[in-house]
Amino acid sequence: MKKIFIAFIITSSIIFVSCKSDEKKATTTDVAQTEADTLYKQVLDEHEEGMKGWMKIEGIQKKLKALKDSIAKFPSSAQYNSLKSKMDNVNTELSDAYKKMDVWMSEMNLDSAANDVKLRIQYLSKQKIEGGKITELINNSIQKADSLLKTNF
Numbered sequence: 001m002k003k004i005f006i007a008f009i010i011t012s013s014i015i016f017v018s019c020k021s022d023e024k025k026a027t028t029t030d031v032a033q034t035e036a037d038t039l040y041k042q043v044l045d046e047h048e049e050g051m052k053g054w055m056k057i058e059g060i061q062k063k064l065k066a067l068k069d070s071i072a073k074f075p076s077s078a079q080y081n082s083l084k085s086k087m088d089n090v091n092t093e094l095s096d097a098y099k100k101m102d103v104w105m106s107e108m109n110l111d112s113a114a115n116d117v118k119l120r121i122q123y124l125s126k127q128k129i130e131g132g133k134i135t136e137l138i139n140n141s142i143q144k145a146d147s148l149l150k151t152n153f
Contacts, residue, residue, distance in 0.1 A: 032117040039124035040110065046131035047105070053138035054101045057094050060145045064091055067149060083151070090148055093141035100134050 068087050074080055108127055113119035 036117050036120045043124055043127045050101050050135040053142050057098045090144045097138040097141045104134055
């Protein structure tokens with residue numbers, strides 16, 4: 001009887017410990033999946049924010065060109081040349097931002113590593129950072145362009 005009782009205690013302990021271990025694994029997996037889901041949403045939010053500016057870029061570039069064409073009618077001066085140079089630089093920044101957003105969107109694979117949560121978290125973390133940099137580039141170039149377009153002559 002004593003042997004049966006000891007065997008029962010050992011068996012119960014093993015079952016109890018293995019169940020606790022499974023619960024811990026499930027909890028760790030749940031936390032990782034939640035982190036992946038949060039990152040996924042953040043990448044989408046970054047994409048939306050970048051798209052708001054990205055969709056304005058071509059219109060802003062047209063306005064810059066129209067302004068540049070209109071001031072080209074003035075006699076050439078150092079002020080005109082400086083302004084023209086600034087417009088060219090901002091236009092280049094706008095084009096670069098536009099292209100980077102375009103490339104980022106086309107290369108991004110939101111389903112990447114869907115079966116491996118750890119790799120998915122790494123991928124989405126990188127995409128979030130990249131998207132943030134591109135959004136910042138877009139917003140900064142738009143701000144510079146807006147400042148130039150508001151210049152009084």
